[in-house]
Every structure is written in structure tokens, then in C-alpha cells.
Amino acid sequence: MIWAGVLVASAACYALKLAGLSLPQAWLGNPRLQRTVPLIPIALLAALVGTQTFSTGQHLVVDVRAAALVVAVIAVMLRAPFLLVVAAAAATAALLRFL
Amino acid sequence: MPPQRAIMRDALGIGIASGAYAISFGAISTAAGLSLLQTCALSVLMFTGASQFALVGVVGAGGSVWAGAAAAALLGSRNALYGLRLSSLLRVSGLRRIVASHFVIDETTAMAIARDDPALGRLAFWSTGLALFTLWNLGTLVGALATHALSNPKVLGLDAAPPAAFLALLAPRLRAREPLAIAIAAAVLAIAVLPFVPAGVPLLIVAVAVAVYGMVWRRG
Structure with a gap:
């Protein structure tokens, strides 16, 4: 069970990093999102x-x-x-x- | 000293500092009940310190690994914004983007965006990323092996170590009044709901509260 959590959480963290480098600027550029994160x-x-x-x-x-x-x-x-x-x-x- | 050498020296310095911090991660993770392999897998695969500490912290406190995984992912959300800032500087695609993404964390971003010259910024990103990845994983292994050898990590006070680690990660972010107020409110809210929900869930309640505050209530 711990392994599943470790792997899923690692995949999620990697996906967030990849999304930042890959998604169009406008998607993550919302000012409220920029301030909240x-x-x-x-x-x-x-x-x-x-x-x-x-x-x-x-x-x-x-x-x-x-x-x-x-x-x-x-x-x-x-x-x-x-x-x-x-x-x-x-x-x-x-x-x-x-x- | 040429700027390239100064950057590599700084990168190595950051790597050594985080290697020491990874020793405490390896120790805390092992004391929380994760195996040696699970501990090392987190540093290789997740490679973002606060998220790793959150996952093992929740598991060590008796929470479900899924609550820990959710907290880890929420803490990793800031890396998406770092990637956004870095994408025009790094201009990577294909395999290089796959690798570069893994290195998008607090330290590499801070090092890369501090340079005026884009070429130096890229050098700072890659050299910090490589030094950190190497020494972070080495430190994790050392900390995990050392703790593995102990019969009862509580004797060394290792159960008191996670809050100190979280505090040390938090402190640099508290340089203004609003973050300090948010931190205090978050801690109070988490403690207030703790007796009524499963372990780890207070973190998710706090995450929802701060998201609502940031997206809906706050002006300006």
C-alpha cells in the first residue's frame, strides 16, 4: 500500500513539473492562480x-x-x-x- | 573567477547543503516506517523535498499513505509555476524536457532566474539540478542506512524531527505579514479539526481553505 502511494504521489509531482514546462503560458498565467499557489x-x-x-x-x-x-x-x-x-x-x- | 566557474561552485554548495538535509529525510522516512527502498525511491522519483517530508510525515503520524500522497502533490503544485517561469529560459523539448522537468524545484529555479544572461541561467539550472540530484540521493541513502541500524529511533528523538524539518522549510517563506498570518491560521485550523477527522485529512482541509482564500476572498 505504501508503495502505491509513493509511486502515485511521485507521478503526480512529476506531472506538475512537466505541466509547468509544457502547458501554454496562458493556462497557468491566471493572476489569482499565480498568487494562490x-x-x-x-x-x-x-x-x-x-x-x-x-x-x-x-x-x-x-x-x-x-x-x-x-x-x-x-x-x-x-x-x-x-x-x-x-x-x-x-x-x-x-x-x-x-x- | 569566470561566471561559469562561480555558478558551478554555487551549485555544488547548494548540493552539499541539501545532501545534509537529505540525511535528515532518510532518517525521518525510515523512522516513519518506510523501507530503505521506499525511502530511496521517493528521493529518486519524487525529488522535491517538502513533498517527500509531507508524505513520510503523514505516514509516520499514523495517517493513510493516500492522505500523505495528496499533501505531497499539493505541495508540489508550486513546481508547476516554477516550470512556467523557466520554460522560456530553458527552451527544452523532447527528451531534454523530460529530464529537465524532473529538476524543476525551488533551488534550481532560484539559481536559474537569478542570472541576466540566458546561457548562464541554463548552466545554473543544469549544474544545480545535477549536483542536487546526486547529493540528495546520496544523503537520503546515508540517513536511511544509519537509521535502519537503530532498533528504536524514538530514543534519538527522531519523532520530534519532522515538525522541525517542516518549520525549517516554512521559515524562509514567512518574511511578510500575510504569510505569517496564513501560517498561524493554518496551524490553528489543522489542530482544531484534528480530533474529528482521520489523520492526514486536516492537511486537505487546510489546503481547501487556503485555496478558497486565495482564489475567492482576497482582494488586489
């Missing part, structure tokens, strides 16, 4: 941050992941590189569980 990653990434920090399955929870997110926010504000942001968050969670 860049908002989608902002909303989805923010939703992912929220749901993956504060839930387990369908239950809302506050656990060490919230502390890890605070550390990640600080790291991002200090303009730390990507890997450091992720590692700092993971280390925070690991450390708090260990204590």
Missing part, C-alpha cells in the same frame, strides 16, 4: 508543524515534542542550517525523555 506550501507546512507536534493519532497531546519545537523555533530565528535545526529538535526530545 505560493500560499499552499505556507499553509500546508504550518499545518504539518502544528499537527505533528501536538497530536498522537487523533488525540491532541502536549509532550516533549512541544519543547523540541521551541528549540527549533529558536534555531530557525538564529538562522541555523537545516540539519542543525532538525538535530537540535531531535536532541531536545531525546534528552527530555532520558531525564
